[in-house]
Each structure stands twice: as structure tokens, then as C-alpha cells.
Amino acid sequence: MKEVNLIAKLADLQEVDYHNTLVLHAVIEVLVAKGLLTKDEIAHKMSELDTQLTFHVDTYAKLTDAVNSRQMQIKPLL
Structure with a gap:
């Protein structure tokens, strides 16, 4: 179901x-x-936004990877 x-x-x-x-x-x-x-203006803006969003997604992914990597390096005290 x-x-x-x-x-x-x-x-x-x-x-x-x-x-x-x-x-x-x-x-x-x-x-x-x-x-x-114009369609050219729309295409240009789409390209700008795509570049910005791709940068943000890539940056977030790298930060997430760094945090996860750092967490794996921290050993529990127990």
C-alpha cells in the first residue's frame, strides 16, 4: 500500500x-x-541564476563534507 x-x-x-x-x-x-x-534577457538571467545556485549548492556540499569529516575524526572520550 x-x-x-x-x-x-x-x-x-x-x-x-x-x-x-x-x-x-x-x-x-x-x-x-x-x-x-526579450528571450535573450531571460536566457541570460537563467544562466546567472544557475551559476549562483550551483555555487551555493557546491559550497553547501563542501561544508557538509567538511563537517562530516571532522565529526568522524573526533573520538569519544569513553
Whole structure:
């Protein structure tokens, strides 16, 4: 039964993801059609955000690895 619930939740997430992607595409198309943004500006901003987020994720991963490594080096006193 747990597997059925998990599959149902995944299906719901896929539907939400599709809906959000559709809304995002619609908003971008309207903004471009109104001349408020260009597709190049959107692509540039996407690249900037991707670089920033990748840096943050990599930094977090390195910090987590360092903390875990440090914890393994600490020996209990007992």
C-alpha cells in the first residue's frame, strides 16, 4: 500500500510540475509579446541564476563534507 501511495504522490508532483512549467512559459510569452523582456534577457538571467545556485549548492556540499569529516575524526572520550 505504501508503494501505491508513493506512486500517487509522484504522479501528483509531476502534474504540479507540468502546471507550473506551463504557467511559467505563458508568463514569459506574454512578457516577450508585450516587449517587456526579450528571450535573450531571460536566457541570460537563467544562466546567472544557475551559476549562483550551483555555487551555493557546491559550497553547501563542501561544508557538509567538511563537517562530516571532522565529526568522524573526533573520538569519544569513553
